[in-house]
Every structure is written in structure tokens, then in C-alpha cells.
Amino acid sequence: MNAAIPRPSRFIDAGGTPRIRVSFEFFPPKTAEMEQTLWEAINRLAPLRPNFVSVTYGAGGSTRERTHATVKRILAETILVPAAHLTCVGAACAEVDGVIHNYCTAGVRHIVALRGDPLGGIGERYAPHPGGYRNAADLVAGIKRIADVEVSVSAYPERHPDSPTVEADIDMLKAKVDAGASRAITQFFFENDLYFRYLDRVRACGIEVPIVPGILPVQNFKQTKSFAARCGTSVPDWLAERFDGLENDAATRKLIAAAVAAEQVIDLVDRGVTDFHFYTMNRADLVYAVCHLLGLRPCQDGGDLSLPAREELGHLNPKPGPDAGELPRPAGERVGVRGLGR
């Protein structure tokens, strides 16, 4: 009898190299306790060697200093490649340019460029700052004028709530890519068919950059549902049913959340997706479990690499940016939109 032929792995190619690449999104902590939680998550996930880790920028620049401090600490204490988020809402171009210069001076080589939500919150009419970047495409062009950095942008498989049509959304994506963005990261979604339908339309418009699916493991169903409603993500009935009756059963909720996220990413892999961006909510456990299922294993050095390794990655030899001095103060600290820590 012939020995059974091993089934090829979905996650590792014939040469033993992982096919899957991941990135992780964190938000800057507000308190010492949150800082500790964040760093526990970073330290747990770092050995999985993500492609990059991104740090959000609070609504209207409300976390400017905290985003910067988190990114600087990632650069100083880990080998991770940080991508700093930046929005242009409520700020003059000079202010935003100051933040870009400061990121570059700190060693940042990747910016996630966003318009941001209106200052009155999601649902309000967006008005650009009179002396500011008009929209995300304008911001991408501004970043590219200032620095030779990688720029990622957002994408919305289910249409951004401000956008009258999917076509208008895709026109904006095209404008962002034409301005120099080299990757789009999607808003989270739960129905993979919606992502693939969107991808078809994006490709039909000649947009060739990777459209990386943003995956949100559901840590808290009620919160997720409320945030999804505000950002235009649909929550299917089957998802609600899976969490039904588990309000007071955190342990089972977590198992279900891991199963739901695993099912989603494995279906995406089976349909050809290799890159994933995880909204971690500064918690490692679910994301770590899903990455494990995707075949990722911690590297031996634990992600806490020595100086030479970081030099090899270019972290410590940033192209010098113009001296931008101190971080400009935010236009006004305001309560950020609650949700994905933005």
C-alpha cells in the first residue's frame, strides 16, 4: 500500500516559508494601567514577527503625543516596524506637516494616512480645516512631498457612511493610490463575500495595491455591534446568534470569538488572501490564537532583537528629516470617538 501523500499546507509553502503575513493595530494608552496592558500585548505578539504594527491617532489629533510616545517606545524597545496613523481633520497643513516631520525624525518609515472623522463625531458633516489638507488623498500627497515613507490608507468594503455610493468610495481610494499610497487596509467586516465583491470592483478600476482585510476578533459583541453601526459595517444575524445567551459567560464568549475569527481568516486564506491586519484592541490572546491557527510561530529570539538586528532593519538609521523641534500641541484635547481605540 502506498504511504498517504501529506496534504500541502495552506499556510506554509513548499520551501517551508510562511505564506501568511500579518500586521497588528494598537491604540495609544491613556493611563499607566492601559500602558501595561498594551505592552503585555505587544510583547506577546512581537515574536510572531508582524510585517508592521500600527498605532492609531485619536479623533481630531486628540492622542497626538500619546501616539508619538507609543511609536517611539516601539522603535526603542522592539524590532517591530511601526506605522503611525495620522489624520488631517481639524488641523492646518503646517500642524500636520509638523507631525510628519516629527515621525520621520523619530525613525518612522510608514504612515497610515486618514482624513479622520468630523470633529462633531461620526454622522456630522465633514468640513476640512480652512488651511488644512482637504481629504485623505491630499494628505497622502502632502506626506509624499515631505518624506520618502511608505503610506497605507483605508478602504471600505461596505462603503464609508459619508460616501454616496461605492463608486465614490472607490474613486477616493484611487485618488489616494494615485497620490502615492501603496497599501489599503479595510474597515473590519464579517461577511467575506462583501470583501471579495469590493475587491473585484477595486481591481476593475485599475487599482493594483494590496487591499489588506482588517480583522476584528469580537472581544465584546455589544460594543462591536454599536461601533459597527457607526462605521457602516453590517453585523449579520448569524454572528449575533453565535454570541446569543453568552452575556454572562466570558469564557465561552472568548472561545466563540476565536472560532468566529478563525473561520473568517481560514475562508479568506482558502480564497487566496495572504495578508491580514488585526484590530487587536490592545489585547493579544485572541489575535495570538488566530495567528497560531494561520501557521505563525514565535521566532526564537522572542522579537526582542539586539541592536545589530535592528540596524539591519534600518530602524536606527532613519533618513534624517527636517528638524521639526517639539511636537505641536493638539488644537484642543477632545473626547475621541469611542470604538477601535481611535
Ligand SMILES: Cc1cc2nc3c(=O)[nH]c(=O)nc-3n(C[C@H](O)[C@H](O)[C@H](O)COP(=O)(O)OP(=O)(O)OC[C@H]3O[C@@H](n4cnc5c(N)ncnc54)[C@H](O)[C@@H]3O)c2cc1C
Ligand atoms: C484601517 C483604518 C484605520 C483607521 N485609523 C484611524 C485613526 O487612527 N484615527 C482616526 O481618527 N480614525 C481612523 N480611522 C477611521 C477614519 O478616520 C474614518 O473612517 C473617517 O471618517 C474617514 O477617513 P478616511 O481616510 O478613511 O476617509 P476617505 O478615504 O478620505 O473617505 C472615505 C469616504 O468618504 C467620502 N468622503 C470623504 N469626504 C467627504 C465629504 N466631505 N463629503 C462626502 N463624502 C466624503 C469619500 O468619497 C470616501 O468615499 C481608520 C479607518 C480605517 C479603515
